[in-house]
Amino acid sequence: MxxxxxxxxxxxxxxxxxxxxxxxxxxxxxxxxxxxxxxxxxxxxxxxxxxxxxxxxxxxxxxxxxxxxxxxxxxxxxxxxxxxxxxxxxxxxxxxxxxxxxxxxxxxxxxxxxxxxxxxxxxxxxxxxxxxxxxxxxxxxxxxxxxxxxxxxxxxxxxxxxxxxxxxxxxxxxxxxxxxGQHNMPALAGTIGHRPGSTMAACTNLAVTIHGVGGHGSMPAQAVDPVVIAAHAVTRLQNIVSREVPPEETVVVTVGKLQAGTQANIIPHSAELEINIRSFDNALHRQVMEAIERIIRAECEAGRSPRPRSSAYSTRLSPYITTRKRSSGCAGLTASTSVRPTSTPCRASTAARTSRFSATPRTAASAARIFPMFTGLSGRPLQSAGPRPLASASRRKCATWRCPTRLTTSRATRSRCAPASRPWWPEH
Known part of the structure; x- marks a missing residue:
């Protein structure tokens, strides 16, 4: 009635x-x-x-x-x-x-x-x-x-x-x-906000362990410093939103945790990052996740990160990084339990607070679904952290920046990107 x-x-x-x-x-x-x-x-x-x-x-x-x-x-x-x-x-x-x-x-x-x-x-x-x-x-x-x-x-x-x-x-x-659902915000007390379409963003937390080679602070050349690699990665991740996401889209990439070491004169064996990603679009969410993976892998390579000796956990998927993922869809308690970052369409109901759930992989099969590009790379023997040519480091930096050209090295070992159709490309 x-x-x-x-x-x-x-x-x-x-x-x-x-x-x-x-x-x-x-x-x-x-x-x-x-x-x-x-x-x-x-x-x-x-x-x-x-x-x-x-x-x-x-x-x-x-x-x-x-x-x-x-x-x-x-x-x-x-x-x-x-x-x-x-x-x-x-x-x-x-x-x-x-x-x-x-x-x-x-x-x-x-x-x-x-x-x-x-x-x-x-x-x-x-x-x-x-x-x-x-x-x-x-x-x-x-x-x-x-x-x-x-x-x-x-x-x-x-x-x-x-x-x-x-x-x-x-x-x-x-x-x-x-x-x-509901979610309080720092706004006017007694005010209820609502709108049609997506209201609350989907969210993924990504935990990353960057492996180095520990040593004494007085002998950094004998070690591989994961703190430096992590610092470069954190800085580079800030460019995802500003340089890879269309300006009309809403995406947040926040590094909420950076933890390494115990005291000033010791180079630690590893550094830990925890990254929070939020968006309103599934395809864009996947794009951002792929960019994070690309940047961290490239920074680890550029910093000579060694490969782990073994895969103690099924979530150790990369020769350079160990990842743990917790993700949420935008359908509250109806969300799928898939391990994908946004397993349901991001169309939260009006003013509804979305619910988040754990999707930490426990088997090698589920791990491969998260990072298929890392499959088969874990478990290789630890390699020596020896010197790498400048050209090799620059090549890895090109990978970080999605450089579309091949890398060439002059006799003076100065590295530059030189596409066949162009006489010269500025150094990176």
Whole structure:
């Protein structure tokens, strides 16, 4: 039955009344969650708080879905199934907000003791899901169908959505007709932004280990410095967006982690990068990923990076770099579990926050699907880090820059790109 303008106005007024009635409880829950952040897949206290709040509202609640996930159902007669999603996990960041409910928590990780903070708004997302649940439960006479609420763990490491799917989310409970998400942003409070078409970008995290040959800082010629290679790679990666992506497209390439070494007088054996890639187009996303692979391989070659002695893990795919990939599609919890960076079309629904999941390869076959160009190159014996001709280094730089010409070397060993159709090409 179509609603009249009067009916719509009355419904809006009723929603406003219920929002105001539940606001204090939501604020209290938000502050509790904010003050007690937990890392991905360790959201035991958070999920317990949320599950208890939803049970109090009369929902059918199932705990421990996909680890620490929570699923709540409110069946209200015939009609579509609508899913609301919020995430729960926090980040290893020290809070310095000065709030009276600021987090002072820490956690033990492989890297040692780290501070914890809800710096990405998951405390707000999950508490607002409970707020929406309260409003919908009190207005049951105004709608019919099934409301499905998801409190998702481990969004920050792209693992929680996949874990819930693998635990039979759409088989054990219901398959939603509509999925609605949200994401807070630093904008005007009380403002809701929405638009047709793509709203939130697809995202891929790429972890790279650049291998060198360690040594003493006083004898760099006897080593291969992975820090220098990594520094060149980080600088070169900044040119992807500015020189390889059309200006009308939106792409982000961010190196969020560069870590190597233990002290000043030691050249380390390796350097680690973690790269974040975001885009709205699958083809462009693949293009950027290929550019990253090309640049890192070329920089490793130019810097004389040795080949690893063996492939200890199936993700060690290149003679120069070890990669681990975590990726997300743009279809929330309906996303495919393929290991491709954007396995589903990037067309997120209006104002919907997309869900991310882990796709770390565990077998050689899945690894080959990620980087087919690296297949068959791993496992070669370690080679000596000896001197390389200038021409060889320049040739590798040409590979970095996608130089379309062949490289020639003059008698003075000065390297230049000299296409057959042109008398001279400037040095790189």
């Amino acid at each position: 179509m609603m009249t303008q009067t009916d719509m106005s009355d419904l809006k007024d009723a929603i406003v009344v219920q929002v105001e009635a539940t606001l204090e409880d939501v604020q209290t829950l938000y502050r509790q969650i904010h003050q007690h952040p937990e890392l991905p897949f360790e959201e035991h206290e958070t999920s317990k708080r949320l599950a208890t709040a939803l049970e109090t509202l009369g929902y059918e609640v199932t705990r421990g879905v996909g680890g620490t996930g929570v699923v709540a159902l409110l069946r209200n007669g015939e009609g579509p199934t609508v899913m609301l999603r919020g995430d729960m996990d926090a980040l290893p960041i020290k809070e310095d907000t000065g709030l009276e409910f600021a987090s002072t928590r820490t956690a033990e990780t492989e890297s040692g003791t780290v501070p914890l903070m809800h710096a990405c708004g998951h405390d707000l997302h999950s508490s607002c899901v409970v707020g929406a649940a309260a409003v919908m439960a009190r207005l049951k006479e105004q709608w019919s169908g099934t409301l499905m609420l998801i409190c998702q763990p481990a969004e920050e490491i792209f693992g929680g959505a996949k874990a819930m799917l693998d635990d039979g989310l759409y088989v054990r409970f219901a398959r939603p007709d509509v999925i609605l």
